[in-house]
Amino acid sequence: MIALPxxxxxxxxxxxxxxxxxxxxxxxxxxxxAxxAxxAVSRAAGGTAERQGRDLERVDRxxxxxxxxxxxxxxxxxxxxxxxxxxxxxxxxxRQLHDSSVYGYxxxxxxxxxxxxxxxxxxxxxxxxAVGAKKLM
Numbered sequence: 001m002i003a004l005p006x007x008x009x010x011x012x013x014x015x016x017x018x019x020x021x022x023x024x025x026x027x028x029x030x031x032x033x034a035x036x037a038x039x040a041v042s043r044a045a046g047g048t049a050e051r052q053g054r055d056l057e058r059v060d061r062x063x064x065x066x067x068x069x070x071x072x073x074x075x076x077x078x079x080x081x082x083x084x085x086x087x088x089x090x091x092x093x094x095r096q097l098h099d100s101s102v103y104g105y106x107x108x109x110x111x112x113x114x115x116x117x118x119x120x121x122x123x124x125x126x127x128x129x130a131v132g133a134k135k136l137m
Contacts, residue, residue: 058085059093063105070110071132076102 062083066074080090094102110131117127128136
């Protein structure tokens with residue numbers, strides 16, 4: 001089991017989550033590893049756990065950005081640039097950790113924020129820009 005990065009907590013599984021399945025470094029590689037050189041795969045395994053930890057931290061950083069700035073016009077490209085993680089790893093990591101696409105997660109954050117603000121007696125016209133709504137019907 002790979003140790004979770006310091007401060008990382010899986011939202012449903014807590015700190016005991018096993019992130020090792022998050023990024024499969026052998027995906028798409030045929031039997032025998034990379035070109036049949038099983039030794040090359042095992043030599044690289046030491047760096048794999050470290051990369052996976054960094055990738056998890058970056059996926060978590062993306063989540064925090066979405067939660068703290070839901071009003072921002074987020075798309076995958078600027079988000080991946082902010083967290084320095086490629087599109088595939090960002091999307092796969094989000095689906096694995098949050099059982100949602102990046103956009104689906106952002107929508108949920110926006111809806112929850114809007115519900116809280118509306119419950120606090122804010123008007124719809126005040127809430128809309130605070131959650132990234134471009135226009136009201």
